[in-house]
Amino acid sequence: MATTSRTKGKKELAKPIDNGEGEVRRASVVHDGGKKHARKNVVLLCGEGPPSELSDDDEEFARLEAAAYRDYDCNYPAEDVDPMDIFPYSTHRDGSIYRGEYSWKKDYRVAERNETWIEAMMLSDPKDCMFHNGTCWMHSPWPMLQIFSLKLAKIPMDADSVELYGYIATRDVLDPLLNYIVNVSRNDPIIIKQGSLIEMTGPKRGIELCDTTLIEYDMRIKTGEQEKDDLQLIDGASIVDDRSTATKCLFTKRIHGDCGAVDITVSRLDVAVEATIEVHISEVRSTFNLCVGCFTSGLDQEIQLFDGAIGESRGLRRSVVATVIDTWMDLKFKVGSGPYSNRDTEHCYSFKAINHGWTSQLIKTEFASILVKVTWSTLSMSNM
Known part of the structure; x- marks a missing residue:
């Protein structure tokens, strides 16, 4: 079973860059024996009953x-x-x-x-x-x-x-x-x-x-x-x-x-805003596996954004996630040398949801540099 090493979160490993409007917080976590990332338990309710009928005149x-x-x-x-x-x-x-x-x-x-x-x-x-x-x-x-x-x-x-x-x-x-x-x-x-x-x-x-x-x-x-x-x-x-x-x-x-x-x-998600997540990998020193996951609005289910091998500098596909205003969106970057690696490292960063603006975070790993940019926007309701 793969284990993961703990990163120290030193300043030279992760340098935040932003436009003065967003908040970001950093953490490094350990996966021990494949256990899930420890998170606060959330009580989940299910929607009940069939959806309402749209055609009530027929x-x-x-x-x-x-x-x-x-x-x-x-x-x-x-x-x-x-x-x-x-x-x-x-x-x-x-x-x-x-x-x-x-x-x-x-x-x-x-x-x-x-x-x-x-x-x-x-x-x-x-x-x-x-x-x-x-x-x-x-x-x-x-x-x-x-x-x-x-x-x-x-x-x-x-x-x-x-x-x-x-x-x-x-x-x-x-x-x-x-x-x-x-x-x-x-x-x-x-x-x-x-x-x-x-x-x-x-x-x-x-x-x-x-x-x-x-x-x-x-x-x-x-x-x-x-x-x-x-x-x-x-x-x-x-x-x-x-x-x-x-x-x-x-x-x-x-x-x-x-x-x-x-x-x-x-x-x-009521009172929510749109988070656009852009990830760019540069200074690639060797091929590595990257898994990017997202947690939003205090819910404990991960949204998988990317899972694959990186062999050269590239940008990942842009992802859009809804987040309740004034809550935190957590991004998790799992970096490893391959599917059978026994030393995978996770870098976790949290971004506070705001109406407008952007925040960036630079992550330095042994394999490459990873720049993540989160841009916040409300929905454009002008055509409604």
Whole structure:
């Protein structure tokens, strides 16, 4: 079992750089015998009941939906994870998601396939701030949805691993166009085993959650040369709302499909801001393994931002995480020489959530220099 060495946190190993607006605190931790990073226990509550119906003016749709949910409950009996409700007439493979005049399809413009035009960090340095007691009240925190993990819960029984492709995305009131959480091409599928995490490459910007947010998905298992022969993992659309979820509490739902299931773990975070995390590695002296994890808003589940080998100077993919204002976002950098190394070192830094601004931290390791920059922004609500 791998053990980790303790870093001293000397000034020459980690030099904070910021614009005078952010706060950062540093810590070094030890992993002993593979035990989890010690953190304060948090009581977690689960969202209860199905999401509220978006179409309350269509009795026929309501009747069909209720029947579909009854059939759904019969097909997927009680398990360790509650099933996520899936809208009827929301599948992509047969095109039913694009047909019909149901209000949720109109509200979230599901026929439009473009990616959201809104970028992250749009209000990281606004020029029209108005302050009271040192806090900007012109650009306020907002209820947000944070997706913590996606796990491949079930695959066909005769498969050890599968080639997975497709997408999972959100649509919110801020901008109903697709905000991808996962988007994998069939030409470059990911090879993954049952029980493994699905790497999240998004979101592109923070996910708004005031009333309801739609989660849309079409994930498939590649089986051969022709797409028509591929197996459907999950296909449809669901919603998360702010009435059946408790703020700052994690809950997990299982999205069932024809040939498997995906577990999604999320939390509603009220009065939250958007943290954009950028990591750049330089002065690489030898190939090493890097794992970057994130804890947000006092919750004890880690969001995996990166896990892979670094062999040359490069920037990592930008990550966007929701954080409750005035709480701490913790970033954990685990550095080691390889998967069988017995001396992995962790560097932990905490960044306090503010309305606007940025903070940087330079980490010096035996393998390379790691510069992390966290940029804070409220959501741009001007188009609502």
